[in-house]
Amino acid sequence: MVAEVVPNAVPYEIVTRTDFSDVTYLLEILEPDMAKAANPGQFVMVMSHADGERIPLTIADFDREKGTITLVVQAIGKTTREMQRDMVQGAHLHAMVGPMGIPSHIEGVKKVVCVGGGLGVAPVYPQARAFKEAGAYVIGVIGFRNKDLVFWKDKFESVCDEFIICSDDGSVGIKGLVTEGIRMALEKHNDIDEVIAIGPPIMMRACSQFTQPYGVHTVVSLNPIMVDGTGMCGGCRVKVDGRTKFACVDGPDFDAHKVDFDDLMARLKRFREQEKLVLDRWEQGCRIPEAPTISTPGA
Amino acid sequence: MAKKKTIRTIPQDRTPMQEQLPEIRARNFAEVSLGYELAAAIRESERCLMCPDEPCIRGCPVGINIPGFIAKISEKDFHGAYDVLTDTTLLPAICGRVCPQETQCEGVCTVGESLESVAIGRLERFVGDMAIAEGWSAVPYIEPNDFRVGIIGSGPAGMACAADMAKAGCKVTVFEAFQQPGGVLRYGIPEFRLPNEVVDAEIAKVARLGVTFRMNALVGRLFTIEQMLNDMGFDALFVGTGAGTPVFMDIAGESLNGVVSANELLTRINLMQARDFPAHDTPLGLGKKVAVIGAGNTAMDAMRVSLRLGAEKVMCVYRRGHEEAPARAEELHHAEQEGIEFHWLTNPLAILDDGNGNVRGMLCQRMELGEPDKSGRRRPVPVVGSDFELECDTVVYAIGTNSNPILGQTSSLALTDRGYIVADDSLATSIDGVFAGGDIVTGAATVIEAMGAGRTAAAAMKRYLGLRDSNLPYAPAERASSLFGLAPEQRNFVRVQVA
Numbered sequence A: 001m002v003a004e005v006v007p008n009a010v011p012y013e014i015v016t017r018t019d020f021s022d023v024t025y026l027l028e029i030l031e032p033d034m035a036k037a038a039n040p041g042q043f044v045m046v047m048s049h050a051d052g053e054r055i056p057l058t059i060a061d062f063d064r065e066k067g068t069i070t071l072v073v074q075a076i077g078k079t080t081r082e083m084q085r086d087m088v089q090g091a092h093l094h095a096m097v098g099p100m101g102i103p104s105h106i107e108g109v110k111k112v113v114c115v116g117g118g119l120g121v122a123p124v125y126p127q128a129r130a131f132k133e134a135g136a137y138v139i140g141v142i143g144f145r146n147k148d149l150v151f152w153k154d155k156f157e158s159v160c161d162e163f164i165i166c167s168d169d170g171s172v173g174i175k176g177l178v179t180e181g182i183r184m185a186l187e188k189h190n191d192i193d194e195v196i197a198i199g200p201p202i203m204m205r206a207c208s209q210f211t212q213p214y215g216v217h218t219v220v221s222l223n224p225i226m227v228d229g230t231g232m233c234g235g236c237r238v239k240v241d242g243r244t245k246f247a248c249v250d251g252p253d254f255d256a257h258k259v260d261f262d263d264l265m266a267r268l269k270r271f272r273e274q275e276k277l278v279l280d281r282w283e284q285g286c287r288i289p290e291a292p293t294i295s296t297p298g299a
Numbered sequence B: 001m002a003k004k005k006t007i008r009t010i011p012q013d014r015t016p017m018q019e020q021l022p023e024i025r026a027r028n029f030a031e032v033s034l035g036y037e038l039a040a041a042i043r044e045s046e047r048c049l050m051c052p053d054e055p056c057i058r059g060c061p062v063g064i065n066i067p068g069f070i071a072k073i074s075e076k077d078f079h080g081a082y083d084v085l086t087d088t089t090l091l092p093a094i095c096g097r098v099c100p101q102e103t104q105c106e107g108v109c110t111v112g113e114s115l116e117s118v119a120i121g122r123l124e125r126f127v128g129d130m131a132i133a134e135g136w137s138a139v140p141y142i143e144p145n146d147f148r149v150g151i152i153g154s155g156p157a158g159m160a161c162a163a164d165m166a167k168a169g170c171k172v173t174v175f176e177a178f179q180q181p182g183g184v185l186r187y188g189i190p191e192f193r194l195p196n197e198v199v200d201a202e203i204a205k206v207a208r209l210g211v212t213f214r215m216n217a218l219v220g221r222l223f224t225i226e227q228m229l230n231d232m233g234f235d236a237l238f239v240g241t242g243a244g245t246p247v248f249m250d251i252a253g254e255s256l257n258g259v260v261s262a263n264e265l266l267t268r269i270n271l272m273q274a275r276d277f278p279a280h281d282t283p284l285g286l287g288k289k290v291a292v293i294g295a296g297n298t299a300m301d302a303m304r305v306s307l308r309l310g311a312e313k314v315m316c317v318y319r320r321g322h323e324e325a326p327a328r329a330e331e332l333h334h335a336e337q338e339g340i341e342f343h344w345l346t347n348p349l350a351i352l353d354d355g356n357g358n359v360r361g362m363l364c365q366r367m368e369l370g371e372p373d374k375s376g377r378r379r380p381v382p383v384v385g386s387d388f389e390l391e392c393d394t395v396v397y398a399i400g401t402n403s404n405p406i407l408g409q410t411s412s413l414a415l416t417d418r419g420y421i422v423a424d425d426s427l428a429t430s431i432d433g434v435f436a437g438g439d440i441v442t443g444a445a446t447v448i449e450a451m452g453a454g455r456t457a458a459a460a461m462k463r464y465l466g467l468r469d470s471n472l473p474y475a476p477a478e479r480a481s482s483l484f485g486l487a488p489e490q491r492n493f494v495r496v497q498v499a
Helices: A032-038 A078-086 A118-133 A153-159 A178-189 A202-215 A260-267 A270-285 B038-044 B055-059 B066-074 B080-088 B092-098 B120-134 B156-167 B196-208 B226-228 B262-270 B297-309 B329-337 B406-411 B448-467 B476-480
Strands: A013-017 A024-030 A043-046 A055-058 A061-063 A066-074 A093-102 A111-117 A137-144 A162-167 A196-197 A216-219 A237-240 A243-246 A253-255 B033-035 B148-154 B171-175 B213-215 B236-239 B257-261 B289-293 B313-318 B341-343 B347-355 B357-370 B378-382 B388-391 B396-398 B434-435
Touching: A013 A066, A032 A055, A032 A061, A032 A066, A032 A093, A043 A066, A055 A066, A055 B092, A061 A118, A066 A078, A066 A118, A078 A270, A093 A253, A111 A118, A111 A178, A111 A202, A118 A137, A118 A153, A118 A196, A118 A216, A153 A162, A178 A196, A178 A202, A178 B388, A196 A202, A196 A237, A202 A216, A202 A260, A237 A253, A237 A260, A243 A270, B033 B297, B038 B120, B055 B066, B055 B357, B066 B080, B066 B120, B080 B092, B080 B120, B092 B120, B092 B196, B092 B448, B120 B196, B120 B476, B148 B156, B156 B196, B156 B236, B156 B448, B236 B448, B257 B262, B262 B297, B262 B396, B297 B313, B297 B329, B297 B396, B357 B396, B434 B448
Parallel strands: A111 A137, A111 A196, A137 A162, A196 A216, B148 B171, B148 B236, B171 B213, B236 B434, B257 B396, B289 B313, B289 B396, B313 B341
Antiparallel strands: A013 A024, A024 A066, A043 A055, A043 A093, A061 A066, A216 A253, A237 A243, B347 B357, B357 B378, B357 B388
16 A cells, blocks of 8 residues: 555665675665765664664765765664675665755864774774865774774775774784774874764764863764654653753764763663573574564563 | 524434444454445435535635535535545545544534534545545646756645646646655554555546656755755755654653564554564564553553454553543544553653563552643543552553654754744745655644645645636536536636746
8 A cells, every 4th residue: 555655666776795804894875865965973863674673774975976875784683684695786775765854064174183983984084085085184994803804905005194993802903992082183283173983882982081181082983772863752861961862863973081981882782682582583494484573572 | 495494493413424443443454444335335425414514624724625525525525525625635535534633623513513513524534535436536737837846855744835846837746765664654653543445546546647756865965955956956845744753751661672662563563574484584572561641642542453463451651641642532532442551640650670570550640630731631630649550461652752863964944942833824944845744844633734835835835836726616526517518526626827
């Protein structure tokens, strides 16, 4: 019935699929209107099939000429693993809506450190590029657990004036966390306007704590659990400066020194049990048709 | 003309509507109210006095010719009844179910002064359901023009405006941010009150008027209002983006796991099918003892879905009393029948942590009613020393919404200090050619009020574009069928281009 009333649904075709490792993959999706509208720091909500979840993914790149949006995804849960299997070149997403959120603030920043941790390297890249294009001096700091997980090193380096790569085990670049790279940048330059850090919450919290004594304005991009992403459900609420903010419409960028990261991390665990349940089903080679069951998970 | 009826000659008692028994329906998602059978509808239609005063029409936010459609039912001309309804409302099957009739048409019904009022909502629903079952469709003759109209949001306000503009001959595109159309009718109102298939059927009617839908389009971010007017060729726009961010109370424990807004709970269930988790991927995470804060329609919906999803105990926590509860009478009554535990005059102070970041209960205080406040309702004041703990593992906030900030962030639309769009009586905004209505202008309201706003805006938009409605009143079917053989709706619009 709904298909009937949506004759002009845009097919979100995957035009490029690249695998960076056995868990990280890139999707380049054709959506010319969105490519035109996208700005650094924004995100999309994606559904891979009609029965799927809406999941928020930060835009890793956009190409206005080709009309594409690029997402980099880590296969950790059921939905992202299923997408890893199904979203090959030529496949279509069921839905993609965006660009959502307030674009990152680029103007007026003269010297900036762009920090990407693991998968966070992808969403911080368009910001680094935008800063570079706006004439800022860009110091890139990216970190991975080890050499095998590295992606976009050259691409990232090409928009940076200085570039530091770190790895937990020292297999590439300097041995240590991204905070090591931030330390090097802050010790070398005393005129840094801003640090932008994107990655897992624990990494963003570490960056925030690290820069606080230096008094350098620090921005993080938060990715809490969302349902609609349009400012309606309130699922993405975060505590910033002691007040309730909604990451989807008030963010996703926030002043790191004001974010309550403990609150963020606790709320990200909200559906841990259910996430494990669907992942286990998925791993058992699921999709066995069965009658829908009413969920009554314990608290 | 029908024989003159009096209050003594009409059937005295209101014709009952069959309902699923409370103990059965509280565990399923099938519709609670089963609607009138044919004989019941005809009997109820005979209770209308056809009084010349017609207070019900004035009581209806969209001014439906209520005695007109009821007369058609009593004449067994059901298609005629449908024609009368669709002169004014596009969505009778929806409005008949979700309108708060007791404060609108039925609240001012002349019969209601002596007996129970005529069951106008049930009769409207009866006709709307028959139209869906029989595949009737009110597709009028449309004389196309070159105007392009964009509608932002596919909820009741947007749908009503889209339908009117399509009937006036404009090329209408509806932009919807979600993957399915319907707005609050889809994500908000649960299936036991408004089945999705009814929403689908009513939306299909709008599509048959030639309206196109673009899903997954977040206006403001994908296109701005200004781009739509200046670059995309839209001559006029209607903004009906609906409810905004949910209100929380800023009390301790609100970020514990197990605390959700009613909007989130209902969206997960209705739009994302979380009740079929894990067959559908969206989880719900509802506990066994659910406390819902608030006593409006959204609160009733949240409580009743919680019950249906296996909660053992569902509680309503409201700081005022039963009399002050803003919910529709029928919803409150149904919730009581289904076994919701009501804690009136109870105010939450803090949500309590079980030590693992989950809800274990809520600290509350008793209230008593004092002097009337600005809203005219008696202000609740705390009873000193009345604090107590209410055991629960899920807390649902249903105490209203704020405005959605997206269009304010991305356009030059003038906003109120609370972030709602400023619109005049005709619903024109501060930008020429842009009209707005529904919750984004008034704050939270009802489906029918939103539809009324959509129609008011459409009338203003037609004037703005130089299109004019004929002011012909509804003509009785006998005359209509002889006049060029056209149904009344086919002669509904006369277009005059104003230079």
